[in-house]
Amino acid sequence: MAIATINxxxxxxxxxxxxxxEAExxxxxxxAHDTWLTYRGTGFGERAELMRACADLFEKEADATARLMTTEMGKTLASARAEALKCARGMRYYADHAAEFLADEPLADPSAVGAKRALGRYQPLGVVLAVMPWNFPMWQVMRFAAPALMAGDVGLLKHASNVPQCALYLEDVFRRAGFPExxxxxxxxxxxxxxxILRDPRVVAATxxxxxxxxxxxxxxxxDEVKHTVLELGGSDPxxxxxxxxxxxxVETAVDGRVQNNGQSCIAAKRFIVHADIYDAFTERFVARMRGLRVGDPFDPSTDVGPLATEQGRADVEELVDDAVAAGATVLCGGRRPDGPGWFYPPTVITGITRDMRIFAEEAFGPVASVYRAADIEExxxxxxxTGFGLGSNAWTDDEAEQERFSSDLEAGQVFINGKTISYPELPFGGVKRSGYGRELSAHGIREFCNLKTVWVG
Structure with missing residues (x-):
């Protein structure tokens, strides 16, 4: 794939x-390695000052940064601006809390291990390669970069080939904030x-x-190289x-969750599983809201859903829908690409999904919702x-026993009850099963690329 900005x-x-x-x-x-040898010796206070300066730039330049994201991958301008500001929030969070998260952990009773003093100490690993996607071209990177730089690591970014200007902006904004180049x-x-790059001994880990x-x-x-990794892969969230x-x-949250980022979010709700007693009422309202969304120019403030980011991405979504329809599924709205330029696809709702259809097992990375009827909580x-995925999940119930059951039994890295699945700097983020392993964000995220060293003093 060419490295290019394609609107x-x-x-x-x-x-x-x-x-x-290769030489470059x-x-x-x-x-990067030479920089790390000196940067690892800086203190949390110095790193925090640089990180806050970077957050200031993100806030100051949010409008221009949003236009860049919208041009490169098609998200609506409002959502792009929100993403830029979320990056600033994440940077400030780690600037404020890194020293606390990575403080020494002394053993309460060192005599139990025959020591005068014993503790765990977090130290940075070194050069980390980040391989990042286009769908949240700033935030996906920042939720790695902010904790890693605050921990004392340094980063190399291999971004998606269709967001090169976003990638270059990120390098530039850290430099302008004062971080060593x-x-x-x-x-x-x-x-x-x-x-x-992964096999280079100077690169010690990857995300x-x-x-x-x-x-x-x-x-x-x-x-093969015995190097640490963190993986956040696909999701087909219930x-x-x-x-x-x-x-x-x-219903309101279901629509918002399905079409956020033009339907291109790993933690977007994709499979809507509705109790039989309210199935008809939910589906009627859901379809009406999905059908009423405005698809169009992502720079237009009245647009609800912009284009898919790539031509291949739209083709992949079309194939899933067409396969389901050919096997007997029913399309309640959408389901056909519009005429004209650009990679647009309408908000689509499908019912009658069976397990032999590809969409039952595969992730629909676009504004396509599958609706299922369930007789009870067990079904x-x-x-x-x-599903082989286990990233995020949603459950809507005011019954406390059901809330506890979903919290316990949904196989996912995250469970949101009566609310939209969102990544927060304060909460760990990641999945299970084929959605990956390791965690980003919170205290757990900053510790992923640290060596937890045991120190024993006799």
């Missing part, structure tokens, strides 16, 4: 970029160059957010609605967990 609303190429040569990549790895570098490279095949590849290489739920709020949980 998804028009399909026109805006700008192309050359790939770095080698130079950047060396620069080698602390965070963007590598404009193709996927075929990743393996050599990837993206597709399952990409995650398997990075995990296999790092496993959204369960029970009879005691506030139906109006559930709802069975349908919800009948």
């Amino acid at each position: 998804p609303a028009t399909g026109t190429t805006v700008r192309t970029f050359p790939e770095l040569s 990549v080698e130079q950047k790895i060396g620069f 080698g602390c965070f570098q963007t590598l404009l490279i193709s996927s075929r160059q990743v393996e050599a 990837l957010t993206g597709s399952e095949p990409a995650g398997r590849s990075v995990a296999a290489i790092c496993g 959204f369960v609605v029970m009879p005691s739920a506030d139906l109006d709020r559930a 709802a949980l069975e349908i919800a967990n009948a």
Whole structure:
């Protein structure tokens, strides 16, 4: 795939970029490693000052940054601006809390291990490669970069090939904030160059957010090299609605959750599992709201859903819908691409899904919702967990016993009850099963790329 900005609303190429040569990549790895040797010795106070300066720039430049994101991957301008501001919030969170999260952990009774003093100490690992996706081109990167830089690590970014200007902005904004230039570098490279970087002994770990095949590849290489990885892969999140739920709020959140980011979010609700007693009422309202959404220019404030980010992404969504329809599923709204330029696809609702359809097992990365009928909580949980993914999940019920049951039995890294699944700096983020392993955000996220060293003093 060429490294290029291609406006998804028009399909026109805006700008192309050359790939770095092997020699240029080698130079950047060396620069990163040399920078880390000195940067790891800085204190939390100095790092926090730099991180807050970076947050200031993100806030000041949020409008311009939003336009860049919208141009490159098609998210609505309002959601792009919110993403820029969320990055600033994440940076400030780690600036405020890194010292606390990585403080020494002394053993309460060191005499129990025959020591005068014993503790655990968090220390940075070194150069970390981040392989990042296009769907949240700033926030996905920042939820790695902010904790890693505050921990004393340095980063190399291999961003998605369709958001090169976002990638270059990220390198530039860290530099302008005052971080040493080698602390965070963007590598404009193709996927075929990743393996050599992962095998370089100066690169000590990797984090990837993206597709399952990409995650398997990075995990296999790092496993061979015995290097630490964090993987956040796909999701096919369930959204369960029970009879005691506030139906109006559930429908409103269901629509928002399905079409957020033009339907291109790993933690977007994708499979709507509704109790039989309220199935008809929910589905009628849900379809009406989905049908009423405005699809169009993501720069237009009245637009609800912009284009999909890539031509191949739209083709993948179409194939899933067409396969389901050919096998007997019913399309209640949407289901056909509009005429005209750009990679638009309408909000779509499908029912009558059976287990032999691809959409039952695969992630629909676009504004396509599958609706299932469940007779009771047991069937709802069975349908919800009948997937290889386990990233986020939603359940709507005012029954406390049901709330506890969903919290316990939904197979996911996150369970949100009566609310939209969202990533927060304060909460750990990650999945189970084929959705990956490891955690981002919260105290757990900053500790992922640290060596927890045992110190024993006799």
